[in-house]
Structure formats: structure tokens, C-alpha cells
Amino acid sequence: MKDLIIIGAGPAGLTAGLYAARARLEAVAFERLAPGGQVLNTDRVENYPGFPEGITGFELIDRMKRQAENFGLLIESREVVELELSPEKKVVVTDQGPEETKALILACGAVPRKLGIEGESLLTGKGVSYCATCDGFFFRDQEVAVIGGGDTAVEEAIFLTRFASKVHLIHRRDRLRAVRLLEERARAEEKISFIWDTVPLKIEGRNGVEGVRLKNVKTGEESLLPVSGVFVFIGYTPTTDLVKGLLELDQGGFVVTDEGMETSVPGVFAAGDIRSKALRQVSTAVGEGAAAAFSAEKYIENLKGR
Numbered sequence: 001m002k003d004l005i006i007i008g009a010g011p012a013g014l015t016a017g018l019y020a021a022r023a024r025l026e027a028v029a030f031e032r033l034a035p036g037g038q039v040l041n042t043d044r045v046e047n048y049p050g051f052p053e054g055i056t057g058f059e060l061i062d063r064m065k066r067q068a069e070n071f072g073l074l075i076e077s078r079e080v081v082e083l084e085l086s087p088e089k090k091v092v093v094t095d096q097g098p099e100e101t102k103a104l105i106l107a108c109g110a111v112p113r114k115l116g117i118e119g120e121s122l123l124t125g126k127g128v129s130y131c132a133t134c135d136g137f138f139f140r141d142q143e144v145a146v147i148g149g150g151d152t153a154v155e156e157a158i159f160l161t162r163f164a165s166k167v168h169l170i171h172r173r174d175r176l177r178a179v180r181l182l183e184e185r186a187r188a189e190e191k192i193s194f195i196w197d198t199v200p201l202k203i204e205g206r207n208g209v210e211g212v213r214l215k216n217v218k219t220g221e222e223s224l225l226p227v228s229g230v231f232v233f234i235g236y237t238p239t240t241d242l243v244k245g246l247l248e249l250d251q252g253g254f255v256v257t258d259e260g261m262e263t264s265v266p267g268v269f270a271a272g273d274i275r276s277k278a279l280r281q282v283s284t285a286v287g288e289g290a291a292a293a294f295s296a297e298k299y300i301e302n303l304k305g306r
């Protein structure tokens, strides 16, 4: 039996793994794809302390991974398909078989939320994208739309000005949710135009995006914006399908924990974007990963005392 299984190897999972390995727990992190999580979709991380010039998401993750592995964390490429969770027994069923563990840390993050409008699924990968770092390059000298008004939408709209001839930022309200610094940068960017109080109704095109049909929510007026790319940044949905019905989730489906990152099931902890909380940053994810590993260690110690 393992001491600790960590599901997900983004900043939260890798930090939990680093702390667990240094505590000499027999720990393993399972990652479906490559380690990294959402931060790999970020061109440059500017607000993670210690990197005054900023650092690419890729390099930051590579450093975190190497640091955790240097202390003995195992990272295995496995997909978790089912969980059995009770105070007495925790079984992680993966595509390569089941593993029993004394404690578990959920650090499987979140995935981009979809608009759910006509044309979105059909044109995903054909002009509809959820990652500017991955796809921005394909829109050199073309007009694109960005949907959303949070940090991600504004940051990625600024990034897209490197390639696109024009970036239309479409937000459903008349004020951005994004932090002021990003707003100031976007407003100073000539290539960015703001379309306020507007929602997308339909993405037009057959083999590629030809435009987006919009509706002004105040006037009810509809219009067609001709663009060849639509970038959707309207928040994230937590990856909690595996734990639905097994532990407490909030209204948005995020995992509820106490201060020590423990969920409603003793011995099961959560850290990073999957957790119910106000601020989702690399810096908060790593702190929670450390706290979750610390709590897991104490939990395992208590088991031995029984």
C-alpha cells in the first residue's frame, strides 16, 4: 500500500509531492497527460514570486517537476478512472489497475469552461480555441474575438496582439473582472477593441470560423462580427467528476476543504484550482499543495498510533 497518492501534477500536485517526498512518505503522483496543468497554457507567469523578469509556464513547471523528483517523488503517467473513498479505505483505480493508499491528495485542477453555443463544438480546433499560447500563431494578421472579462481573457487578448491584426474583447458586462494592471495594459494596446454588454449567440462557419453572431444584452441588438478565430476564456470547471457524490462540493462543483486542506472524507485532501476558494493562482496552488502534504503526513502518523 502507498502512503500517499496525489492525483494531478500541476503546481499544487508537484508541491505536495515535493513536501511528501521530503517527509519520506512513499508518494506517487498520477498524471493523465504530461505534468503541468493550466499553467502550461500561459505564455509568461509574471506574478509568481522569485522571478522578477517572469518565467514561461513551461519552464516553471519543468523546474517544479525536477525539484520534486530530486527528492524522490515518483510521477506516473496514469489515468484515474474511479475512486473508492471512505475513512477506512482509499482505492484509486487507474487505467493500469487499482492502488490502495493511506492518504490521497486531489490536485487535478480544472478545465476551460465552454460557452455552449451553436458552432462551438463543431469549430473547436478549426478557429475556436481555449489556449492562445497554443493557437495564437495561426492567426497572424487576422482578426480574432476573445470572449470573457476576467484575468485570463484580458491577459490572453494582450498576448494575441503579437499575431492578430485586431483583437475584439467581448464582455457580457460594462466592467472588466480582471485586475486593474491588466486592464490598463489592454486599454493601452491599439489592436484591442472592447465590445461591452455583449454575449456571443453563435459561431459562424463550416470548415473554419467565419464570424461570431453577437447580441447586446442592453439593447437586444444583434450583429455579426467577421473574425477568423474565437478564443473563449470564461472561467474553469473543476475536474471533479471522479468525486461527485463521494465528498462535499460547493455550488460550483469545487471541493470544500478545511484550513488544513482536508475534505469531508478523513485522509482525503485537495489543493489548487479544484478547491473551493476565491483566488486561483500558481502562488496559492503551491501553498495549498504544501499544506495538504503536511496534513496528509500528520494523518498517516496518527494512523500508525492507532
Ligand code: NAP
Binding pocket: 047, 115, 147, 148, 149, 150, 151, 152, 153, 155, 172, 173, 176, 177, 199, 233, 234, 235, 236, 278, 279, 280, 281
Ligand atoms: P474568471 O475570473 O471566472 O472570469 C471569467 C470571465 O468570463 C468573467 O468576466 C465572466 O463574466 C465571463 N463569463 C463567465 N461565463 C460566461 C458566459 N457564459 N458567457 C460570457 N462570459 C462569461 O475566470 P478566469 O479569467 O479564467 O480566471 C480564473 C482564475 O485564475 C481567477 O482567479 C483569476 O484571477 C486567475 N488568473 C490569474 C491570472 C494572473 O494573475 N495573471 C491570469 C489568469 C487567471 P462576469 O465578469 O460578468 O462574471
